[in-house]
Amino acid sequence: MNYTTEGSHVFADFWGVDESLLNDGHSLKQWMQEGAELAGATVLSCAIETFKPQGVTIAVLLAESHFTIHTYPEKGFCALDCYTCGESTSPSKAIKWLENILQPSKVRYREIERGYAEEGEKVYGQS
Template sequence: MRHSGTHLIADLHGIAREKLCDGAALDRLMRQAAESAGATIVYSHFHAFGAGQGVTGVVLLAESHISIHTWPEIGFAALDIFMCGNAQPQRALALIEAALTPASSAVQELPRGYSAASPHLRVSSI
């Protein structure tokens, strides 16, 4: 069954604090991840909350997005990668995990964009 894209939701734990505080470095990493996945970068914006504090950022893609939110005080990063077309979000995730070296990760892979006729979906209208 065809779907429009793949959405990866990843919780990365046990990351060294210094890897989660540098907005410019995370911007470069997310851009590299997008490129490695074969995605087209439209724009990125990253915000660091202050010295030694977390970062939130997004890379907008022609194929959708990559976003990250970090909590250096607990060594945690929440990552969201959604890509459609020929882009390969698993490649982006692999590059990010290799750079951040989490002690553990939990990843959910969600196919997105199935038609309402799919027997696997509950469809509601508002």
């Protein structure tokens, strides 16, 4: 596998998601792993934390970086974050996979390129 510093980082906010889906950590973990694989990423491990009385945080560690979700079932809201390095992965595919499953009524996406320095751009630690 060829690793680079360049990659894509996708952030998504989903509103209007069914509360029971956002509390189902077991299913969310499975769907996230499936989404990461569909995005072309290699799943290394997965950590899950279930909160009382509700809510779940899941972090999927990828060979190419990470995929996370934080849920707020009482608000029908979740925040997702997927960053992958290299040209063979597509973090937006992982996010879209979950959008298709969770069926939010409102979605906001932001995508930024990571690891690229524009010509003349100041990079921390350089003069």
